[in-house]
Amino acid sequence: MAKTDGARLAVLVSGRGSNFEALHLGLHALDDRPAHIVGLISDQPQALALEKAERFAVPSQVIERNRYESKAAFESALVAALKTLEPNWIVLAGFMRVLSADAIAPFAGRMINIHPSLLPKHRGLHTHERVLAAREAVHGASIHFVTPELDGGPVLSQVTMAVEDNDDPDTLAKRLLPLEHRLMRATVALLATNEVKCVHGEITINGQVLRQPLRLGHDLDDHGQRMGQPDTR
Numbered sequence: 319m320a321k322t323d324g325a326r327l328a329v330l331v332s333g334r335g336s337n338f339e340a341l342h343l344g345l346h347a348l349d350d351r352p353a354h355i356v357g358l359i360s361d362q363p364q365a366l367a368l369e370k371a372e373r374f375a376v377p378s379q380v381i382e383r384n385r386y387e388s389k390a391a392f393e394s395a396l397v398a399a400l401k402t403l404e405p406n407w408i409v410l411a412g413f414m415r416v417l418s419a420d421a422i423a424p425f426a427g428r429m430i431n432i433h434p435s436l437l438p439k440h441r442g443l444h445t446h447e448r449v450l451a452a453r454e455a456v457h458g459a460s461i462h463f464v465t466p467e468l469d470g471g472p473v474l475s476q477v478t479m480a481v482e483d484n485d486d487p488d489t490l491a492k493r494l495l496p497l498e499h500r501l502m503r504a505t506v507a508l509l510a511t512n513e514v515k516c517v518h519g520e521i522t523i524n525g526q527v528l529r530q531p532l533r534l535g536h537d538l539d540d541h542g543q544r545m546g547q548p549d550t551r
């Protein structure tokens with residue numbers, strides 16, 4: 319039995335849900351959980367993530383865009399469902415919709431998204447193909463605060479990996495996914511155990527302005543602790 323359950327997380331998905339699964343299992347393995355997932359919402363009724371949520375006994379619901387006459391009505395339903403979950407943080411983990419300013423506003427500074435590129439490079443889809451087309455030597459994933467601009471919000475954390483000569487989009491995606499999972503777990507732990515704010519496009523951690531995204535393995539360890547920080551205790 320966990321001693322604490324920590325921060326409340328709501329997770330938004332559209333598909334496979336491997337980041338959701340990694341986050342849930344990672345948190346579950348801890349005695350003192352920095353956070354726990356209070357609900358999963360999918361915009362796709364067929365999403366594999368829903369089966370995973372059922373298996374883990376995480377409450378889930380489907381809110382489908384085409385059941386509503388407008389994007390605004392769909393987003394109102396989504397916002398209402400999220401509010402009911404009373405989350406401290408909302409995690410977009412493969413949620414393939416762009417939310418409008420009205421849907422983000424109630425949760426401003428509390429919504430993060432994982433994206434498979436080193437933002438600001440390669441916003442949008444087909445990031446692995448685009449890294450190869452640009453002959454880049456380094457690829458990675460980012461977690462950023464959600465703004466109405468697609469994959470455009472301030473970047474909190476990143477993980478990098480080398481691109482090999484014989485890589486294709488599939489090998490890149492396969493190698494990046496476990497790194498995404500580590501980044502997701504570490505970043506959520508960071509958020510749950512520090513005062514992290516994003517106001518007017520500026521991220522602060524415990525009152526200190528973040529000048530560069532935290533790099534997993536360099537500035538951030540797998541438990542969400544800052545690395546190389548002066549000990550100010």
Ligand code: GAR
Binds near residue numbers: 498
């Ligand atoms: C992940 O690779 C995530 O970075 C990407 O979708 C995949 C979801 O996988 N997100 C985006 O492209 C958002 N722009 P998952 O459902 O197995 O976690």
